[in-house]
Amino acid sequence: MNFAEGIRLALQQIWTEKLKSFFSLLGVIVGVMFLIVVVSIVEGMDRYIREDLSSVMFGVNTVTLRRWADGPNFQGSGNRARQRRPLIRYEDWEAVRDQITVAASVGAESGTGGEVVGDNGSTVENVQISAITPEMMAIRDWSVERGRTFAPQEAERGTAVVVLGTETVDLLFDDLDPIGRRVRIRGFPYRVVGVLEEQGSLFGQSLDNQAIAPARSPIQAVTNPRGIVDQIVAQAEDPAELRALQAEIEGIMRSRRRLRPADENNFSVETAEDTLSFWDNISRILFIALPGLVAISLVVGGIVIMNIMLVSVMQRTREIGVRKALGARQRDILSQILIESITLSGVGAIIGVAVGAGLTYLVRVLSPLPAAVDVKWIALGVALGIIVGVTSGVYPASRAAKLAPVDALRHE
Secondary structure: OOHHHHHHHHHHHHHHOHHHHHHHHHHHHHHHHHHHHHHHHHHHHHHHHHHHHHHHHOOOOEEEEEOOOOOOOOOOHHHHHHHOOOOOEHHHHHHHHHHOOOOEEEEEEEEEEEEEEEOOOOEEEEEEEEEEOOHHHHHOOOOEEEEOOOOHHHHHHOOOEEEEOHHHHHHHHOOOOOOOOEEEEOOEEEEEEEEEOOOOEEOOEEOOOEEEEEOOOOOHHHHOOOOEOOEEEEEEOOHHHHHHHHHHHHHHHHHHOOOOOOOOOOOEEEEHHHHOHHHHHHHHHHHHHHHHHHHHHHHHHHHHHHHHHHHHHHHOHHHHHHHHHOOOOHHHHHHHHHHHHHHHHHHHHHHHHHHHHHHHHHHHHHOOOOOOOOHHHHHHHHHHHHHHHHHHHHHHHHHHHOOOHHHHHHOO
8 A cells, every 4th residue: 555545545534533533633632732832932932022021121232230130139138238239320320431441332221100291281190201311212222203312412401301102192192293392290391302113012011101301300300319320221332242341340330339359249230131041941941841741742642542543453353354365465554554543643733733823823913922833843743743643553553464364354
C-alpha cells in the first residue's frame, strides 16, 4: 500500500466514525492547542513588555537614576534605610549632564496625578502630570502633533506653558483649537503650546491623558518639593556604551555623596534590562514548565490513540488475514497501521493548531497583548502530532504485522 492510499483510507475511517475519532483525538487537540495559545501569549507578553512597556516607562537605551530601585518595598530595618536615602535633586541632574564623557542625552522628570481645568470650566480627572526638562521629550519619544514643545529658554525661566495629550485636549476643548488657550493645574494658569501625538494605552491605561510642563515652572510645586526630581534619565547614543554610561553615573553620584569604597550606594542606577530582570525569570519558568504540561496532554492523547488502534486491529483481524493470504508482506501491514495512526494524530494536531490560532487571535483582539502565532510553533505542533502518531502506532502495527494468516482467518 502506498502512502497516499493509506492516508485516504485513514481519512475515510475518521470521517465514517466522526464521534469516536474526535474523542480519540481530544488529547492531541488539547495538547497542541495549549502549546500554541500559551507560547503565543507568553511571546506576546514578552514583546509587549520589552518593546512597548520598556520604551514608554524607561525609554530606549536608557539609564535611570532614582532614590530607590524600581522594585518591591523592603520590610523592617531595610525599609527604614530606604527612607533615609537622600532625595534626587535638580543639581544632581546638572552634575550628571555636565560630567559624563559618554555621548548621551540627560533629562530629569517628576510625575503625579491630578486634575486639569480648562478656561471654559471643563475638568479632566486622573491626568498624568509631568514636570520635565526639555531632553525628556526626545528620550520618551514624545512628538508634538499640533503647536510646539516648550523652548529651552522657557524651560530655563520656568515659564508656565504646557503640552497636553490628545485625550485631555478632547475632553477639555472638544473641537476648539487648544493652542494658546489657558488651563489650570492646582489653581495655577498655564498656556497650552502643543498637543502630543496619540500614543494609545498601556495595560488598559490611557497614555494620552497627560499634561507636560517645564520642570522649573510652577508645576514643581505639584509634583515635588522645589529642587527635587523623581528621577534622572540618560539615553546613550550608542547602545554598546549603555553599561559605561551606567558606571559613569554611579561614579558621579558616589563622588557627590562622598561615599567610601566600602559604602553601599544610597541611590539606584538601573537600565531597563535591570528593571525587567524579574520578567526574564518569569518567562524562563514558563518556557521550562510549558513542555512538561504539553507532554502530559500528548501522552494521554497518545495512549488513547494506541488503544483505538489496538481495537481497530482486533476488529480487522480477518481482513488482515485475507490480505496476508493474498500475499501482503509484514511491512505492508505495518505501514498501513502506522499511516492510519499518524494520520489520526496529525489531523488532531491540525485541529489543535487551528483552535489555538483562533484563541490567540481573540486574545490579540480583546487585550493589548500583540499575541501572534509564529510559524515555528505551528510546525512544532504538527510535528508533535506526527511523533505521537508514530509512537502510538508502533505497537498496534507490530501486533497486526505478526498475525499468522491462518489464525487471523479463523478469528471471529
